[in-house]
Amino acid sequence: MTGIDYVRGDATAPGGKGVKIVAHVCNDLGGWGKGFVRAVSARWPEPETAYRRWHRERAGNGFGLGAAQFVQVGPYLWVANLVGQRGIRTSRSAGPPVRYEAIDAALGPLGDKALELGASVHMPRIGCGLAGGTWERVEPLIAGRLVARGIAVTVYDFGG
Template sequence: MGGRVEYVQGDATAPQGKGVKIVAHVCNDLGGWGKGFVVAVSRRWAEPEAAYRRWHRERAGNDFGLGAVQLVQVERYVWVANMIGQRGMRTARSTGVPVRYEAIDTALATLGDHALRLGASVHMPRIGCGLAGGRWERVEPLVVARLAERSVAVTVYDR
């Protein structure tokens, strides 16, 4: 399985397959939650949003920041990985994009450690490529290097 990313049509909040699964997505570093993929996450589970907001609120005493990962168990065999890979948010006046590839790379490396420890597969949309404004051509090699090449099974969901 080393080095492969599988692409499927579907909803990353309904991960396919057997065993332990981690649903991974990118969050911003401002404590904002309410647009994009997180809406689907919150429709399915309340815990990831509550945990993210608490993590941000208490950031003076924790690791909240670019590149950090928060793992939240939502079902017996399902976890959600809140990964901080976006600096700020896009506004009408902003120029440039909020995505931070270095932070996504750091977060994916940590995610890989968690996945290997849990014996989990990883399930995600095209992280960092929605509201964060990133390009999949830049993100995909990070996913391959930090997860797939470490023998973590990865499924990317396109709606």
């Protein structure tokens, strides 16, 4: 039992009351355009704009594997861009681009932000889509970094 609530639905339309943070994993190349980020961009333009600026100005702002960026998209709604993927998967890739240690590191500031805001966290199965990770490796990271700190976490499996 991890304390994570699993639901079928759309993580970009989180349910419940109060402040919410929608979290997802990004790559470290500044690329945005496939996977869950398309759903994020279809709902809110601000996270993509902020992520691209963050990457473009990375020389002095902490952008990189394990970093987290928080973008407010509504009065009680934030998006967390978590850099947990090294590059992207290509036909010549040696392995999946997921970096579990980077996801783990980025979950730390996510937990801090959730506690600061009194927010719940909502996400798809981060790191397990285009990043190529396995939920068996990611779920314990979320349980340890968020649930163990008393943060309510809902994971969305897309579909109705």
